[in-house]
Amino acid sequence: MHALWVWAHPHASSLNGRLREIGTTALTEAGWSVDELDLYREGFDPLLVEVGGADVRRDQERLRAADLLVMQFPLWWYSTPAILKGWIDRVFESGFAFDVPDPETGKPLKYGTGGLAGKRALTVVTAGDRSATLGPRGISGDIEDVLWPLLHGTFWYTGMDPLRPHLVTEANDVSPETMARLEADLTGRLENVMSEQRIGYRHMCDEHYDHTIKLHDSVAPGEVGLSAHREG
Template identity: 45%
Template sequence: MKVLWIFAHPEAGSLNGSLRDEGVRALREQGHEVRESDLYAMGWKATVDRTDVAFDSGGDEDGGDGRMVVGDAQEAAYRAGTLSPDIRAEQEKLDWADTVVLHFPLWWFGPPAILKGWFDRVLVQGYAQVVTDAEGRTRRYGDGGLAGKRALVVTSVGARESSFGPRGVHGDLNGVLFPVHHGVFWYTGMEALPPFAVYGANRRFTERDFKEYADALRARLEGLESDTPLPFRREAGGDYDADLVLRADVAPGRTGIDAHYDENYGAHYDENVPSVPR
């Protein structure tokens, strides 16, 4: 298996940095190939601007008045092979990989800005999203430029585990990570695996605490090829109507995030994933 480990934490000596080292080591010991993108260490530029593309004010990628239309400009540069070298290098890693591990601390209920910038700059129109099939239909939500790949979130949160439960004050972790799982992974065609979360990360971990999480991470990584992905509904699977709304006979009475999971599985997937021993 070929794994791309994308790491977004500013401190290599942090809990996350140590877990990243353990995870990469475990994968290589299991015989997998691993490539890494350590975004802070790389000095990754998080903001989209005109330096990302070979911008031509007279082309189709602008509004006809010299304004940059971001999606169109990115697609034009992607097709012309003129995206900036750092973006092309990340796309080459994605092309190589069959599995992506996205490793980040959960800050303000989402990934750090540097990782959001990686999404914005790398997963461009025409490459990962807004791609079409032979009949001109847009491929997304279960299909797309990255279809066939698997993806796993490894994250840490400062709060206790119970506060991220179905009735916890922070909301279910399922809902918190929905924008990444469904809006990034599934939208581009990647199958999202149930996440691996480290809770209480703001406290001082003992050696025993760290070993428990490191062992649990190693065990989760053994299932990268075999674990059941989150069962999101495919846009082209027949459950959605022409307005991209669930048909009335699909998941009747269910709304919000829960409705976009197959009812035979349920949205609260945490109970389907072995917890870290305590």
Template identity: 60%
Template sequence: MVSSRRALWVLAHPQQRSLNGRLRDVGVSALQRHGWQVDQSDLYATGWDPLLTTEGGPEVAAEQDKLLAADLLVVQFPLWWYGPPAILKGWFDRVFQAGFGYDVVDPQSGRVRKYGDGLLAGKRALIVVSAGDRPGSLGTRGISGHIEDVLWPMLHGTFWYTGMLPLRPQLITRARDLDRASVAQQEQLLVTRLSGVLTEEPIHYLPLDDEHYDHGIRLRDQFAPSELSICAHRS
């Protein structure tokens, strides 16, 4: 029987025999055991060119096709200087081009579809991210900022912008110091997470509409009036 559920797993890590590579293998196998078809894009292994010089190309079209077919996008990477490796940023730059990731126009209204709407509306997006920091540093009041704030450009500015439903990141801390038992624990946490990935509550960001935002695309004063951080944009 052919599964109707499909995922795209994008990995951006330079070493195949790494914690990230191991977790990718475990995660893909877990999805497959639950009946998912899983496409993979291992950016370092395939030598993905991150430089956007001209739009399009067969390699870009292939990635777009995999993404359009997917119900779930999993993006996995180590956190480097509070962001993803350059090769992954280049994947987004090239794949999410005009007419696909942005400048997607609704033919009925003539409005550009974004922030809760778009060509990728309804798909779910999960980040699996490893960090060398201690857990507290990427949590509430942590010196590095909460992981959902650190990854705001991807969660809100890429996933939500294109219509996808962002899920809270799967964060692995102390990634360089994990012993065998701790790695096994992280594997089980990921497997458990993936088993309910279709039903868990996404991060609820506000849609871009006249009710919530004015014509300057500023949040109207009646919504979270005392909140000055990016948390104001959550519903």
């Protein structure tokens, strides 16, 4: 198995840097080959001015080769750092990640199918706040809702299987004991990354959605918001 580990943090000596070392080592020791894409150190240009470019083609090939995509980043203003957003903007191009036609109907494949179907996608996210604030009743919103644009609107939209985020909270105050636990948690998570259940987003199909791409009244009746688009 082959993984592409995309890392977006300005400081290699940070907690994020240590988690990257632990994660890539865990995959390697489990028999994976790992391609590390360090956006800051590689000097990736995040500005989308013209489509394509040699750097885009290179990274598309790196993504195409991966069975697993890991995106690691600190949560800044409830989103990804700008350099990672720019990487997505430039690399996930039309015809590569989306707007890929269904060979039978000619319609674009999306939401569960698409140019990146068959891959799994895991986010490794650090946040300075406490875990409860990013939980189901937390003031910041549940982490899966906070990252909806990435998990559902990017990963699932392009056909990848999104996995629940691997969230590390209170990242600004990590004791040696806590660090040991974080290392064990991430290692254990990666050992089973290809067998764990994906987030249960609904496929965009006639069974679930009408021609306006709105849920049928019979699907999740009375339920509104993001959770309605999850099975069960």
